[in-house]
Amino acid sequence: MRLCVFSGSSPGRLPVYSEFATQLGYALAEANIGLVYGGASVGLMGATADAVQARGGEVIGVIPGFLAEKEVAHMGLSDLRIVDSMHDRKALMAELSDGFIALPGGLGTLEELFEVWTWAQLGQHVKPCALLNINGFYDGLSSFLDHVVDEAFLKPVHRQMLIVKPDVDSLLASVLSYRAQNVTKWIKREET
Template identity: 45%
Template sequence: MSGRFTRVCVYAGSAPGASDAYTSVSHAAITELAARGSDVVYGGGSLGLMGVLADAALEAGGNVTGVIPKFLDDKEIAHHGVTDLRVVETMHERKMLMADLSDAFLVLPGGIGTLEEVVEMLSWSQLGLHRKPIGLLDVDGFWQPLIALLDHMTAERFVGVDHRQHVLSDPDPITLLDAMEAWEAPKLSRRWLTEDEQT
């Protein structure tokens, strides 16, 4: 099966998490991604789900580009077995390069860093800085609190209905990747909320 994306940016935790499902479902998602012909761009780490996703892509024959700031590489956290490891100076450079290299964003379970990355990409999407799908792999309901918050922000008219459509979620990797490939960017509003949504 040939997918829509040349490269997908994958965000994930540098820890494995409390549940074995985080590892198994993440591995399955990246294996499926590689089977669709998509290469992986990620944060360059070797630990936790970051290491799992890199290894899964390599095992499936995919190319993996890791992007890591020098201060983390110096601590020997970098995965030096990836196809292309790029060492940058700052976290900001890392996030910019990862976004620029990618056609879509897939978010695995993770911690504060992963949350910060996905929220920043949602903000950039809302501002029209990119028109790429963002998919949350909702393993065992991991992302339900964030999804509920986004829905609450939309209901309270801080997020437009069209902007809420910028993020997809599903617990099943195949269903999520199918939805990401079928996604079409909603039309950007000139205002954060349309007149209909304000009344």
């Protein structure tokens, strides 16, 4: 099994973000779960990859050529794949992975998470999508998503597809036990 981890190429403002990224990496390796990620050696991306490698786990990095220098591609990986574009990066990471976890990050992290979650909503895959809500980082986003449901732009069942947990152990337990529901994306007129 492999899980894709989306996260920042920055460590963020608080040391707790890197601490949790490292903790997640250790937990993945100890559970014999491979890591697929964006291929950088810096920020939360690098912290997770380094932790998995430190415990002897599998790490696959996927990075577009134009970012290899900007994000400082992790040259210490045994499996670093250089691709042509961001689209190729996301497609390959999704193909290689059995589920997705987002750590804190910026626009790229959010975009990657929302794309794979949308694919799940549309029935393109049945893989779990999750947020590791370190130090309440995703509280505001969770509240906003609840608002989207309240305004009838998202079905509650699709909102529930996104796993949100504050710690590594409960997150991995939820991801590993996830079973996708068979529901349609479209909201019928009478439901609005």
